[in-house]
Amino acid sequence: MPFDFGDVVLVPFPFTSQTASKRRPAVVVSNGAYSTTRPDLIVMAITSQLRPSRGLGEAWLSAWQAAGLLKPSVVKPVFATLEQGLVIRLLGTLGADDQAALRKAIAISGCFSAGLPRWVRLSFWRSTSRADHKRELTSMNETALVQKVWNYAHVLRDQGVPYQAYISQISYLLFLKMDDERAGLVATGLIKGENSAIPEDCRWVVLRDLQGEELTRRY
Secondary structure: OOOOOOEEEEEEEEOOOOOOEEEEEEEEOOOHHHHHHOOEEEEEEEEOOOOOOOOOOOEEOOOOOOOOOOOOOEEEEEEEEEEHHHOOEEEEEOOHHHHHHHHHHHHHHOOOOOOOOHHHHHHHHOOOOHHHHHHHHHHOOHHHHHHHHHHHHHHHHHOOOOHHHHHHHHHHHHHHHHHHHHHHHHHHOOOOOOOOOOOHHHOHHHHHOOOHHHHHHHO
């Protein structure tokens, strides 16, 4: 079934350092339309470690038991994009009041203000299986990602592709990826805007799934 905004799920949520993950509850902040057209979900972390005062962007849950949680809990302003297959099980759904509080917390935190969302870097390591997910979490961080990108530049240079051409193509791919992320936010209703103006057969989700000669031809 498609996951919708407010669904509480049990997932292997990545640490912000991306060095490991922890099985914990999270709340889905993408909507049903998003989950039926894409293989992933956008989620926020839920914790039972309550602080004396509410932090910026946090949503304290009043009906936590009805949502399938075992202890009083709060939604933290920490986002992740996860493959739907990584969901261990559906725990419950936030009530209307808690959903309204969550939307307000997201708006206050500014996580979806102009520019890149906080979690956009996480989407670059979207995995294709649980094994890939665990392996990449233990090996990938921001420094390693940058190094990996430049390693490709060295390989292509040896094949006669100058750095300027490589940077141009990387910029183009990043543009496609950012457009894909923005379209996802529009689909969730978290920001207002028009749908992507890029032809459907040229978008990131199409190129991402192609390989070999088909990828070369389409690109």
